[in-house]
Amino acid sequence: MTQILDPTDERVPIRRSLAPRSEVIAGTIGLLDINKARGDVMIERLRQRLAERIPGVEIRNYRKPTPAKPAPDDVRHKMLEECDFVVEALAD
Amino acid sequence: MTAQVTLPHFTLDALAGETHSFPSSRPTLLCFVKEDCPTCVLSMPLIEAAYRAFGDRIDVLAIGQDRPGNAALVERFKLTVPMLDDSALKISFKYDIETVPTIIFADPNGSELRRFIGFGRQDWQDLCAEMAKLAGKAAPTVDWASYPESRPGCGSKSVEPGVAERLQAEAEGSPIRARRIEIADQDDIFEFMFDQGLTDGLPVVPPTPERVIRMLKGTRRDAQEILGTVAPSYAPLTIEKVAINAVMAGCKPEYFPVVLAASEIICDPDYCIHGISATTYGATPIIVVNGPIRHKIGMNMGINVLGQGNRPNATIGRAIKLIVRNVGGAKPGGVERATFGSASKYTCCFAEYEERSPWEPLHVERGFKKEASVVTMFGLESGPRQIADQTSRTARALVGSIGLGAEASWHPKTHNFGDVLLVVSPEHADTIGHDKWSKEQVRQQIQAVTSRPLRELLPTEDYGGLGAMPDQANLCARSEEELNKIIPKFQSTKNIHIVVAGGPAGKWTVMFGGWASGIYGSVPTSRKIEEVI
Numbered sequence: 317m318t319q320i321l322d323p324t325d326e327r328v329p330i331r332r333s334l335a336p337r338s339e340v341i342a343g344t345i346g347l348l349d350i351n352k353a354r355g356d357v358m359i360e361r362l363r364q365r366l367a368e369r370i371p372g373v374e375i376r377n378y379r380k381p382t383p384a385k386p387a388p389d390d391v392r393h394k395m396l397e398e399c400d401f402v403v404e405a406l407a408d
Numbered sequence: 409m410t411a412q413v414t415l416p417h418f419t420l421d422a423l424a425g426e427t428h429s430f431p432s433s434r435p436t437l438l439c440f441v442k443e444d445c446p447t448c449v450l451s452m453p454l455i456e457a458a459y460r461a462f463g464d465r466i467d468v469l470a471i472g473q474d475r476p477g478n479a480a481l482v483e484r485f486k487l488t489v490p491m492l493d494d495s496a497l498k499i500s501f502k503y504d505i506e507t508v509p510t511i512i513f514a515d516p517n518g519s520e521l522r523r524f525i526g527f528g529r530q531d532w533q534d535l536c537a538e539m540a541k542l543a544g545k546a547a548p549t550v551d552w553a554s555y556p557e558s559r560p561g562c563g564s565k566s567v568e569p570g571v572a573e574r575l576q577a578e579a580e581g582s583p584i585r586a587r588r589i590e591i592a593d594q595d596d597i598f599e600f601m602f603d604q605g606l607t608d609g610l611p612v613v614p615p616t617p618e619r620v621i622r623m624l625k626g627t628r629r630d631a632q633e634i635l636g637t638v639a640p641s642y643a644p645l646t647i648e649k650v651a652i653n654a655v656m657a658g659c660k661p662e663y664f665p666v667v668l669a670a671s672e673i674i675c676d677p678d679y680c681i682h683g684i685s686a687t688t689y690g691a692t693p694i695i696v697v698n699g700p701i702r703h704k705i706g707m708n709m710g711i712n713v714l715g716q717g718n719r720p721n722a723t724i725g726r727a728i729k730l731i732v733r734n735v736g737g738a739k740p741g742g743v744e745r746a747t748f749g750s751a752s753k754y755t756c757c758f759a760e761y762e763e764r765s766p767w768e769p770l771h772v773e774r775g776f777k778k779e780a781s782v783v784t785m786f787g788l789e790s791g792p793r794q795i796a797d798q799t800s801r802t803a804r805a806l807v808g809s810i811g812l813g814a815e816a817s818w819h820p821k822t823h824n825f826g827d828v829l830l831v832v833s834p835e836h837a838d839t840i841g842h843d844k845w846s847k848e849q850v851r852q853q854i855q856a857v858t859s860r861p862l863r864e865l866l867p868t869e870d871y872g873g874l875g876a877m878p879d880q881a882n883l884c885a886r887s888e889e890e891l892n893k894i895i896p897k898f899q900s901t902k903n904i905h906i907v908v909a910g911g912p913a914g915k916w917t918v919m920f921g922g923w924a925s926g927i928y929g930s931v932p933t934s935r936k937i938e939e940v941i
C-alpha cells in the first residue's frame with residue numbers, strides 16, 4: 317500500500333441548479349457586453365431583435381471593463397437590482 | 409541544579425508479550441539499541457547485569473529498533489531484561505534518538521537524571537554506582553578491564569533516510585493535514601495519478617508524506633499558512649498544498665522558496681491568473697528569477713535557457729502550473745481554453761544572466777536590493793518568438809530591429825497595447841552595451857521605430873484583424889488631426905521589460921508578446937524569495 321497526499325483543493329464540487337425559467341418575458345432585460353472586440357455589434361443586434369419581438373420590455377445595456385476578469389461587484393449588483401433577465405454576450 | 413527534563417511517556421510491548429509503560433512510578437533505565445550496532449552488542453551484557461542487580465527496585469528496559477534483531481539479541485545474550493519492540497520507531501523518534509545505544513536514567517516521575525550516548529566505561533561505572541545507591545544494593549560485579557574505555561555508537565534507525573520523514577508525517581503534531589489517498593499495491597501509482605487527472609500529461613513524482621515533509625524543510629513557515637486563493641476555483645492555497653505540487657513537479661527542497669514566492673504571485677488578483685489561464689490567446693505564467701539563489705540552486709541562464717534540460721528551471725515553472733491546475737482547478741478544456749497553447753504551458757521559468765548584462769538586473773530596476781533573490785512573473789504569450797539580427801553593429805540599428813520584431817506582438821497593427829518581455833542574448837547585449845545605451849534608451853528607440861500614425865493602423869481591405877483598439881477603428885468618425893496622431897506600439901516605455909539571458913553565441917533576441925496588461929489583464933509582479941537553506 318502506497319500513500320500519497322491529495323494535491324487538489326479537496327472541495328467537493330457543488331452542484332448548482334438553474335433558477336426557475338419564466339414562461340413570459342416581461343420587465344427589464346439587461347444586455348451585458350463583456351468588452352470583447354465587436355461585442356457591442358452583437359449586443360446591438362440582440363437589442364434590435366428583442367425590441368422587435370417583445371415590444372413591451374425595457375432593455376438596458378451594461379458593460380464589463382475587461383473580458384479578462386469577472387464582472388466587478390457594482391456591475392453585478394446594478395444588474396441584479398434593475399433586471400428581470402440578463403443576456404451575456406461574447407464576440408470576436 | 410540543572411532543570412529537569414520530563415521524558416515522553418510511552419507504552420510498548422515486550423518480546424515476551426507483556427506490556428510496559430513509562431513512567432511506572434519506579435526509577436527507570438531506558439536503553440535504546442539495535443542489533444546490527446557493535447556498540448549496542450558490546451553494551452548488552454551490562455544492560456542485562458543492571459537488570460539482574462536492580463530489577464526488583466528499578467525498571468530496566470531495552471528498547472530494540474528492529475523485530476528480528478531484538479529476538480537475535482535476546483537469543484545471543486540469553487537476555488532476561490524486557491526487550492521492548494520499537495520496530496515502528498515511534499518512541500525512538502519521540503525521544504529524538506540519533507545514535508544507539510542511547511542510555512537514559514530517569515526518576516519515578518519520568519524526569520531525566522542522566523544520559524549517555526555510545527559506550528563509555530566510566531559512564532557505565534557511574535551509572536551503576538548511582539543505581540546501587542538508589543536501590544540500596546551492591547553494584548553488579550563486572551570485569552571492567554575487559555571493556556574498552558569508549559566506543560562511538562551507530563546511527564539510530566529512526567534517522568535513516570526516508571524514515572525520519574515518514575515518522576514526522578505520522579507523529580502527533582505532524583505538519584501534514586492533506587487528505588491521504590491510499591493506492592493498492594496492485595495499482596500502478598503513476599497510472600493512478602494520470603487516471604485521477606492530477607498531472608499535466610507527463611508523469612509526476614508521487615507526493616508521499618515523506619517527500620512532502622522533506623519539501624517543507626525548504627521553508628520555516630507553517631505548513632498550514634494560507635497564501636491566498638487561487639483562481640479559477642478561488643480555493644485557499646496552503647504552504648502544504650504548494651509542497652505537494654512541488655514534489656509532483658520534481659522540485660528539490662532547495663527550490664521551494666522560489667516556488668513559494670511564485671505561489672504568492674498567483675494568489676495576487678493584479679497578476680490575474682484567472683485570465684491568464686482562461687484566455688483563448690494562450691497566455692501562461694512566465695517566471696524570471698534574479699539574485700544569488702540562481703547560483704545556489706543551479707538555475708540555467710545560459711545555453712538553451714528557455715529550453716529543456718535544467719531541473720530547477722523545468723520543475724519550478726511546472727510546480728506553479730500544477731498548483732493552478734490542481735488547487736485552482738484550471739484544466740485544458742475546462743476553464744483553461746487556449747486555442748493552441750504551447751510547450752511553455754508545461755513550464756516557463758528561467759534565470760536572468762545578470763553577470764552578462766550591461767544593465768541593472770530586473771529585480772533592481774523593480775526596487776529590490778541586488779543581493780536579494782526575487783521572482784518576477786509575467787502573464788504573456790506561451791511561446792517566445794525569436795527576433796534575428798546578425799548584422800547590426802550599433803545599438804541604434806540593433807534596437808531598431810528588435811523594435812520592429814516586437815511590433816508583431818499580438819498583431820503588428822495593434823498599438824498602445826500590452827506588455828512585452830525581451831530576453832536579450834549576451835551577444836546582442838554586448839552590441840547595445842558597447843554603445844553605452846541605457847535600458848531607457850532602448851525602450852525609447854523601440855517606441856520611436858514602432859510609432860505610426862493612426863491612419864496606418866486602421867484595418868483595410870488588405871489586412872483585417874484587430875488593426876487598432878476598438879475605439880480607434882471607426883475611420884469615419886476621425887478628423888484628419890486624429891488620423892495623423894502618432895501612436896507607439898506600447899502604451900508606455902514601462903510596458904517594455906528587458907532581461908539578459910542565453911548562450912554565449914547567437915545574435916538573437918527573444919520576445920514574449922503581450923496578452924492584456926495592467927488593470928485590463930495581468931500586471932507584472934515581483935516577490936522577494938525567503939531563503940532558508
